[in-house]
Amino acid sequence: MSTGAQVGLEFGQSLGLRRALRGLPLSPLVPGYGHLVARQQALGLRHIGDALVERGRVLRVLDGVFEERAARRWQHIGAGRIHEIAVARGVAYGPLLAQVEAVQLQDPAALRRILLYQLTELLQAHPQGSEPGTAVALGVCPREARALVRAAAGRPRLDGQQREAAEGVEEAWSSGKVRRAARLAARLPADGGGDALLRGRLSDIALRAKEADRALDAGRKAERSGDVRAAQAGFLRAARLAADCPRAVLALVRVRRAEDGSAGPADALAVRPAAETVSLSPARPAAGAAPGTRVLRLTRVPGGPTGITEIEHASPAGGWVDRHPPFGQEVRYAAFPLRDGRIDGPPVVSDVLLVAPDVSGLRSTTGRGRIDAAWTEPSGALDVRVRLYGPDGPVVDGVSVRTGALTATGLAVGAHVVRVHCRYRSPDGSVVESPGVEHHVVVDPWPAPVDRLDATVVQGAVRFAWSGGRDADVRLVAWPADPPEPGAELTYDPARPWPAPLPWEAAAGGGLVPPPGSVTRVSALAVLGPRAVAGPGLVVECPPPVAGARVERVAGGRARVTFDWPAEAGEVAASVEQDGGSTVRRVTRSTYVREGLYVDVAPSAFRLTLSAAPRTPDAVVVPPPGGGTRVAPEITVRYRIVPGPRRALRRGPPLLRVTLSCPGEVPPELPEFVLVVRTGKGRTEKGRAPTRPRTPTDGTALLRLDGDRLRPGDPVELPLPSGLRPPYALRGFLLGEGAADVRLDEPSPTDLVVR
Numbered sequence: 001m002s003t004g005a006q007v008g009l010e011f012g013q014s015l016g017l018r019r020a021l022r023g024l025p026l027s028p029l030v031p032g033y034g035h036l037v038a039r040q041q042a043l044g045l046r047h048i049g050d051a052l053v054e055r056g057r058v059l060r061v062l063d064g065v066f067e068e069r070a071a072r073r074w075q076h077i078g079a080g081r082i083h084e085i086a087v088a089r090g091v092a093y094g095p096l097l098a099q100v101e102a103v104q105l106q107d108p109a110a111l112r113r114i115l116l117y118q119l120t121e122l123l124q125a126h127p128q129g130s131e132p133g134t135a136v137a138l139g140v141c142p143r144e145a146r147a148l149v150r151a152a153a154g155r156p157r158l159d160g161q162q163r164e165a166a167e168g169v170e171e172a173w174s175s176g177k178v179r180r181a182a183r184l185a186a187r188l189p190a191d192g193g194g195d196a197l198l199r200g201r202l203s204d205i206a207l208r209a210k211e212a213d214r215a216l217d218a219g220r221k222a223e224r225s226g227d228v229r230a231a232q233a234g235f236l237r238a239a240r241l242a243a244d245c246p247r248a249v250l251a252l253v254r255v256r257r258a259e260d261g262s263a264g265p266a267d268a269l270a271v272r273p274a275a276e277t278v279s280l281s282p283a284r285p286a287a288g289a290a291p292g293t294r295v296l297r298l299t300r301v302p303g304g305p306t307g308i309t310e311i312e313h314a315s316p317a318g319g320w321v322d323r324h325p326p327f328g329q330e331v332r333y334a335a336f337p338l339r340d341g342r343i344d345g346p347p348v349v350s351d352v353l354l355v356a357p358d359v360s361g362l363r364s365t366t367g368r369g370r371i372d373a374a375w376t377e378p379s380g381a382l383d384v385r386v387r388l389y390g391p392d393g394p395v396v397d398g399v400s401v402r403t404g405a406l407t408a409t410g411l412a413v414g415a416h417v418v419r420v421h422c423r424y425r426s427p428d429g430s431v432v433e434s435p436g437v438e439h440h441v442v443v444d445p446w447p448a449p450v451d452r453l454d455a456t457v458v459q460g461a462v463r464f465a466w467s468g469g470r471d472a473d474v475r476l477v478a479w480p481a482d483p484p485e486p487g488a489e490l491t492y493d494p495a496r497p498w499p500a501p502l503p504w505e506a507a508a509g510g511g512l513v514p515p516p517g518s519v520t521r522v523s524a525l526a527v528l529g530p531r532a533v534a535g536p537g538l539v540v541e542c543p544p545p546v547a548g549a550r551v552e553r554v555a556g557g558r559a560r561v562t563f564d565w566p567a568e569a570g571e572v573a574a575s576v577e578q579d580g581g582s583t584v585r586r587v588t589r590s591t592y593v594r595e596g597l598y599v600d601v602a603p604s605a606f607r608l609t610l611s612a613a614p615r616t617p618d619a620v621v622v623p624p625p626g627g628g629t630r631v632a633p634e635i636t637v638r639y640r641i642v643p644g645p646r647r648a649l650r651r652g653p654p655l656l657r658v659t660l661s662c663p664g665e666v667p668p669e670l671p672e673f674v675l676v677v678r679t680g681k682g683r684t685e686k687g688r689a690p691t692r693p694r695t696p697t698d699g700t701a702l703l704r705l706d707g708d709r710l711r712p713g714d715p716v717e718l719p720l721p722s723g724l725r726p727p728y729a730l731r732g733f734l735l736g737e738g739a740a741d742v743r744l745d746e747p748s749p750t751d752l753v754v755r
Contacts, residue, residue, distance in 0.1 A: 023151075023196065024116055024151050024152060024154075024155045024194070024195070025113045025116055025117045025120075025197070026117075026155065026158070026188070026189070026192060026195040026198050027117065027167065027169060027170070027188070027198045028113050028117045028118075029169075029170045029197055029201060030113070030114060030170055031171050032171060033114075033167050033170065033171065036096065036099050036100070036114075037167075039096040039099065040096060043092065043096065046138065047115060047119055047139075048114050048115050048118060049061075049065075049119075049138075049139050050139065051089070051093055051096055051097060052065070052067065053068075055139075058139055058140060058142070059077075059115070059140060059141065060143075061115055061116060061119065061148065062144050062148065064112060065077045065111050065115060077111065078104065078108065079105045079108075082104055083097075085097060086101065113197075117166075119135070119138060119148065119152070120152045120155055121158075122138060123135060123138075123149055123152040123153075124153075124157055129149065129152065130149055131149065132145035132149055135149050155193065155194065156193040156194070161187050162188060164187075165187040166198075169184040169185055169188070169201065170201065172184060172244075173201065173204070173205060175243070175341070176244070176341060176342055177242070177243055177244035178205060178212060178245070179209070181205045182205050182209045185205045208241055211241055212241040212245055212248070215238035215241060215248075216234065216235065216238045216248060217234075218230075218237075219232070219233070219234025219235040219237075219238060219248075220234075220251070221234075222234055223251070228255055231255050232255045232256070235251040235252045236248075236252060236343065236345070236346070239252060239336075239343040240343055243341075243343060246305070246306070249296060249308060249334070250298070250306055250308075252334075252336070252343075252347055253332070253334050253347055253349055256346045256347055268348070268349070268350060269281075269282055269333050269334070269335050269348045269349060269350035271333060271350045271351065271353050273353065273355065273357050274360070275357050275358075275359070275360040275376060276379060277321050277323050277325065278321070278322040278325045278331075278333075278355065279317075279320070279322075280319050280321070280322065280333055280335070280350070281315070281318055281319030281320075282319070282335060282348055292337060292338045292339070293338060294310065294343065295310070295311040295320045295333060295335045296308055296311065296333070296334050296347075297309045297311055297322055297331050297332075297333055298331060298332045298333070299329055299330075299331050300330045300352075301427055302426075311333070320335075325355045327355050327357075327380030328356060328380070328425050328431075329354075329355055329426060330352050330354050330355070331352070331353050331355055332351070332352050333349070333350040334349045335348045354432065355424075356422060356433065356434040358421075358422055358435060359376060359377050359378070359434075359437060360376045360378075361375055361376045362418070362420060363375070364439055364441045366441060366443055366444060367446065367489045368446035368447075368489055368533060369409060369410055369446070370407070370409045370411060370443075371406070371407070371408045371411060371416060371441055371443060372405070372407050373408075373439065373441075374404060374406075375405075375420060377403070377404055378422060380424060381423060382423045382425055382431065383422075383423050384401075384421060384423065385423060385433065386399075386401050386406055386418070386419070386420050386421075387418075388406070388408055388417070388418055388419075390414065390415075391412055391414035391416075392412070395408060395411065398410040398411070406418065411443050412443065413443050413444065413445050414442065414443060415441075415442050416440070416441050416442070416443060417440055418438070418441065419436055419437070419438050420436065421434050421436040444531060445528060445529075445531075446531050446533060447469065447472030447473075447532060448468055448469055448470045448471060448472055448526060448533075449468055449469065449487055449533040449535055450466045450467070450469040450525075450526050450533075451466075451468035451469075451535075451536075452466060452467045452468065453465075453524045453536045453537065454466070454538075455538055455540060457620060457621070457622050457623075458509065458510070459507065459509055459511075460507065460622065460624075460625050461507035461510070462511050462512055462513075462540055462620060463510055463511040463512075464476055464511075464522070469524070469535070472526035472527060472528050473526070473527040474524060474527075474535075475501045475524070475526075476502050476523070476525075477499040477500070477523055478499060478522060483523045483537055484534035485534065486534055486536045487534065488533070489531070490531070490533070490534060491530060491531055492530040492532070498525065502520075502522065513625070514622050516543070516544055516545050516624035517543065517545075518541070519540075519541045519615065519616050520539070520541075521537050521538070521539050522538055522539075523535060524536060524537065538620060539616050539618065539620065540622060541615065541619040541620070541621050541622070542622045542624055543569070543611045543613065543614055543621065543623070543624060544566045544567070544569065544612050544624065545566070545611075545625070545626060546564070546566050546572060546610035546611060546624075547563065547564045547566075548564035549563045549608070549629050550562045550563070550629075551629050551631050553601070553743070554598070557600060557602065558599065558601065559608070559631065561574055561598070561608065563597075565589055565592065569589075570588065570615070571586050571587065571612070572586070572587055572589075572592070572597075572611070573586050573611055573613050574586075574597060574610055575608070575610075575611070576599050576600075576601060576606055576607075577609070578601060578602060578605070578606035578607070579604055579606075583600070585597070601631075603663045604663045605630065605632050605633045606630075606631050607629070607630050607631070608629050608631060609628040611623050611624060632667070632741045633663050634663065635661070635662045635670070635741065636660075636742070636745050637659070637660055637670075637671075637710070637734060637742055637744050637745065638658070638660075638661065639656060639657065639658045639673065639732045639744075639745070640657045640659075640751070641654050641655070641656060641720075641730065641752065642654065642655050642657050643655070652719065653719045654719070655717045655718065655719055656675055656703055656717065656718045656719075656720060657715050657716070657717045658673055658716045658717075658718075658732075659715040659716075660711060661712060666711070669707065669736075670708070671707055671734040671735055671737070671739035671742055672704060672705065672706055672707055672735045672736045673704070673707070673710075673734060673735075674701050674703070674705075674733050674734075674735055675701070675703040675704075675730060675732050676693040676698065676699040676701055676730070676731055676733060677693075677702040677728050678690050678693045678728060678729045678731075679724075679727070679728040680727040680728065689753040689755055690728055690753070692729045692730075692731050692749060692752065693729065693730075696733040696735060699729075702721065702724070702730070703718050705718065726754045727753070727754060728753075728754055729752060729753045729754075730753075730754075731752060732744065732746065
């Protein structure tokens with residue numbers, strides 16, 4: 001190989017194709033380069049070449065981009081090959097390689113510039129970037145590695161701002177943003193740093209910027225002379241040359257307003273501010289206006305240049321939406337028609353708008369002398385100013401304002417107005433307010449609530465008494481579910497009506513009789529027209545009745561009680577009322593079945609009431625009807641056979657002594673006492689006595705004593721007939737009405753058998 005050839009390979013000069021590289025690029029000069037790099041980095045690629053070949057394969061880059069094939073053959077990577085690689089790589093690489101393919105179709109040298117620019121940046125940033133092995137590690141053909149690292153070492157190094165300019169200048173130029181392109185170009189070497197294509201682009205930018213300046217000067221001159229149309233033409237030319245020229249845009253808006261006096265109603269850009277956004281629409285929308293229109297927001301800055309922001313979000317209803325308007329500042333919107341992406345005519349301009357939106361969703365509910373209002377504040381608001389006006393003017397007392405809400409209490413009945421203004425901080429530090437929004441609300445009359453509810457049990461009924469509820473229809477109700485909290489305000493809803501008053505029967509002596517076996521939470525409800533206020537409540541329980549009650553006095557001052565156990569009752573209470581006092585005995589079902597129920601009683605009359613024990617703590621317990629049994633006093637007729645009185649040397653016949661014992665008053669009618677005898681038939685067996693009479697008819701009535709003759713403490717004595725001969729057996733019986741209520745105290749059977 002000749003020396004000249006070695007020099008060419010060493011530095012990559014004058015090699016290969018006609019458009020072979022003659023200096024490393026200082027800029028990729030590709031529109032959309034930022035998006036391409038973002039996609040590349042998302043895939044974890046070091047440079048764009050990693051997307052073209054598998055890791056471990058090499059690329060030639062100095063005189064074009066070539067991939068190594070079999071048998072040391074090299075294939076040029078053009079747009080067609082990029083498409084094949086994209087198909088082979090799959091979905092993940094699709095967006096990146098589609099963009100690379102599009103760039104390559106527009107400029108066959110673009111891929112090579114991108115790859116060389118990225119490789120140069122990697123080599124300059126690498127600690128061993130001057131070593132050929134570093135380039136080989138990056139996938140460069142070993143034969144070109146030395147020349148590449150030497151050329152990279154000689155290319156000017158870019159700092160952060162210069163790199164941003166180098167990568168963004170073509171994007172700005174291609175989109176017509178000449179002013180931005182000029183600002184970026186000012187960061188780069190004027191001669192392009194040895195990059196001939198970049199040097200040409202920088203020259204184009206400078207010429208275009210000067211041409212736009214001349215058009216601006218011509219427009220200003222015409223404006224000063226009063227030639228509005230000529231001024232508009234000059235400014236329009238400047239805007240076409242430099243789409244991002246703020247002076248041209250502002251001048252077009254200024255001239256258009258001067259031409260019309262103001263934005264006329266027919267041509268004005270309609271502005272509809274909302275809580276967080278501003279919606280825009282032309283008064284006479286043209287067909288296809290949205291894609292061919294550029295909408296700008298002009299923000300007035302006191303003491304500074306007017307801010308210009310492009311509005312890119314289209315509204316679903318037509319027009320555009322400014323999603324981030326500057327709160328507290330004055331803005332104006334202008335819509336420019338476009339052709340081929342460039343401004344093509346005078347704008348449609350809106351009126352000045354102070355971006356100070358009001359609250360949204362202002363709503364309210366009312367209660368007893370109360371208004372609860374709520375709203376949603378815009379995110380940019382400092383705070384709100386709220387005023388409440390009543391029938392007599394502004395309301396101050398009882399008004400509490402917090403974020404997004406107001407509560408006012410103690411209000412008079414009548415019409416009220418809630419007025420809310422949002423406050424915003426302007427750029428000069430002052431505070432501006434929104435126009436304000438009003439909400440009209442009426443405070444209706446409400447009933448006074450019931451403060452207290454009491455219940456008293458009287459003769460099987462419950463009497464209710466309450467305080468409060470003045471001028472209201474106070475109802476006692478049972479809610480189907482949990483009752484409202486006392487003080488809760490209710491408005492009548494036909495779909496969910498209030499419960500009807502208690503349907504309990506009225507007692508003869510006053511009060512209400514709850515159904516036996518019921519447990520009811522009774523609540524007070526103060527009603528006035530279609531509004532009501534819930535009051536306090538209490539629980540009324542009427543245990544189920546106890547059926548089949550029977551009471552029988554037994555020995556030892558006790559009474560045995562039997563009954564039918566009520567269903568679902570855990571306990572039964574037996575209450576004994578006697579001699580002005582009362583006692584209660586409780587028994588469980590298991591105890592009752594095992595032992596029965598006995599209560600201690602005195603001989604006097606008593607009343608025994610059986611009831612199932614209440615199931616609810618702290619309930620007002622109303623005994624069920626018919627649960628009491630009255631037991632008469634314990635009346636005892638005691639009879640004895642006593643020896644007769646002595647008469648001289650002989651004793652008279654035995655006497656029947658009958659004694660009455662009765663606490664309290666003697667009943668008007670007492671049963672008849674009958675002494676029955678049963679004699680032996682013939683001779684009795686030795687040691688065997690006649691059998692005692694079992695019933696009043698099981699023998700012969702020997703003596704009869706009317707009950708009227710018996711008095712407590714005054715025994716009656718009757719002699720046995722003298723003709724009675726042993727052996728015989730005696731027994732007394734009580735006959736007649738009330739016999740079952742009188743206890744017969746009999747002597748020992750041995751005293752009644754005579755042998």
